[in-house]
Amino acid sequence: MSAKVVIVGGGVIGSSVAYFLRATDPTVSVTVIERDPTYARSSSALSAASIRQQFSTPLSIQMSLFGIEFLRSIGERLEVDGVRPSIDLHEGGYLFLATPAGLDTLRENHALQRKLGADISLLDRAQLDARFAWLNTEDLVAGAFGESGEGWFDGYGLVQALRKKAQALGAHYVPSDVTGLVRDGRRVTHVEDANGESYACDVVVNAAGAWCRRIAAMLGIEIPVFARRRSIFNVSSPAQLERCPLLVDPTGVYFRPEGRTYICGTSPSPDNDPDDLPLDEVDHALFDDVIWPTLAHRVPQFEALRVENCWSGYYEYNVFDHNAIIGAHPDVDNCLFANGFSGHGLQQGPATGRGVSELILHGRYTTLDLSALGFARVLENRPFVEKNVV
Structure with a gap:
C-alpha cells in the first residue's frame, strides 16, 4: 500500500x-x-x-x-x-539602507551573501546618490542592493x-x-x-x-509561533522613482512599486504587537505616525501620498x-x-x-x-x- x-x-x-x-x-x-x-x-x-x-x-x-x-x-x-502559470516575477532588487550604527552588520551580511553566490552589491553613499537620485542619503553611509535574484511577485x-x-x-x-x-x-x-x-x-x-x-x-x-497582524498600505504619489527597488529603511519601514502605485508597511513596536488581532482592523495609526513620516524623510517626493487601499494579514511569527x-x-x-x-x-x-x-x-x-x-x-x-x- x-x-x-x-x-x-x-x-x-x-x-x-x-x-x-x-x-x-x-x-x-x-x-x-x-x-x-x-x-x-x-x-x-x-x-x-x-x-x-x-x-x-x-x-x-x-x-x-x-x-x-x-x-x-x-x-x-x-x-x-x-497552460503555464505566470506569477509576474519582477526582479527589482531589495535595497537595505544603513546608518553608521548599522554599517558593520550590513558589511558582515554582504560578505556572507556574496560568499554563497548571491548577487548583492555594497554601495557607499556616493554610489547610492548616483543610482537612486530620488533618495535622501544625508543620514546614510551605505546600502546593500540585490542586482538580480531579488524582487516581488x-x-x-x-x-x-x-x-x-x-x-x-x-x-x-x-x-x-x-x-x-x-x-x-x-x-x-x-x-x-x-x-x-x-x-x-x-x-x-x-x-x-x-x-x-x-x-x-x-x-x-x-x-x-503566534499570529501577528501586519498591515499593508497601497499608496499613490506623483513621485517618479526610476529603477525603484524594494527599499528597507534603517527604521524597518519598507516600500516597493506595485504597478503605478506603491505598497508599504512596517512592524509595530514590540509593546504594541499582541497576538490574534482582527484582520479587518487595519492599523491606520501606524501609517500616520510611523510609515508616512519615514517615507517622506527618505524620499522627499513622498510628502505627497494618498492611501488607495489597505489590508492586513498574519505573520506566523516565531517569537x-x-x-x-x-x-x-x-x-x-x-x-x-x-x-x-x-x-x-x-x-x-x-x-x-x-x-x-x-x-x-x-x-x-x-x-x-x-x-x-x-x-x-x-x-x-x-x-x-x-x-x-x-
Whole structure:
C-alpha cells in the first residue's frame, strides 16, 4: 500500500509539500485539508510577496537561492494541461539602507551573501546618490542592493499554481477544518475534520500557518509561533522613482512599486504587537505616525501620498528566533512541522516543500540540509537568530 500523508494547511507551504511529494513519488497518497479554500485570510495571499537573499544566516540565503530558481522556472515546473502559470516575477532588487550604527552588520551580511553566490552589491553613499537620485542619503553611509535574484511577485498566483499542479499530480484537497488528531503512543493515526471525516495517515504535516498552535496543541505540543497582524498600505504619489527597488529603511519601514502605485508597511513596536488581532482592523495609526513620516524623510517626493487601499494579514511569527521550525518534534514520530516563517514563508516555501518531502520519502534531507531549523533548538534554548527581519 502507498504511504498516506495528510497535510494540514494548503497555503504555499502545504501545497509545496504536496507538489514535491507527488512529483517525486506518485505512489504516495497525499491529502491536503485547507480550512479556507478561497485563501481570503491566508498569509500566502495577503503578504507583500517578495523574495530576497539578503539574510544574515547561510541557510536562509540558500533557501531563497533555491526559491528564486524555482520562481524563475515556475512556467515549466507547474504547467498543467499545456497552460503555464505566470506569477509576474519582477526582479527589482531589495535595497537595505544603513546608518553608521548599522554599517558593520550590513558589511558582515554582504560578505556572507556574496560568499554563497548571491548577487548583492555594497554601495557607499556616493554610489547610492548616483543610482537612486530620488533618495535622501544625508543620514546614510551605505546600502546593500540585490542586482538580480531579488524582487516581488504574485503570491496568490503562486499558491494557486502550486495547488493546481499538486491536484493535477493526484493530491486530494479537502475544504474543511481539522478538529482533531488521533494519537496512539508516539504516532498520529488519524486526522479528523469538521465534516466528520477521519483520514488515516502514516505521516501528518502541520503547515497550518498562523493557526499552527491549535494543531500542535492537539498533540500536547507547545510551539512558539503566534499570529501577528501586519498591515499593508497601497499608496499613490506623483513621485517618479526610476529603477525603484524594494527599499528597507534603517527604521524597518519598507516600500516597493506595485504597478503605478506603491505598497508599504512596517512592524509595530514590540509593546504594541499582541497576538490574534482582527484582520479587518487595519492599523491606520501606524501609517500616520510611523510609515508616512519615514517615507517622506527618505524620499522627499513622498510628502505627497494618498492611501488607495489597505489590508492586513498574519505573520506566523516565531517569537523564539524569527526562523521557521521544520521537522519532527521528539515526542511524536510521524508529525512534521513547517511553521513560524515570520514573513519569509512565500520565498522559503519551495525549499521547505522539497525538504519536508525528502524527510517523508527518505527519512533525511538529500539536497539542502534544513536540520538547523529543527525543533531541538527550541527545546534546548539554542536560538537560530535572523538579524534581517522585515
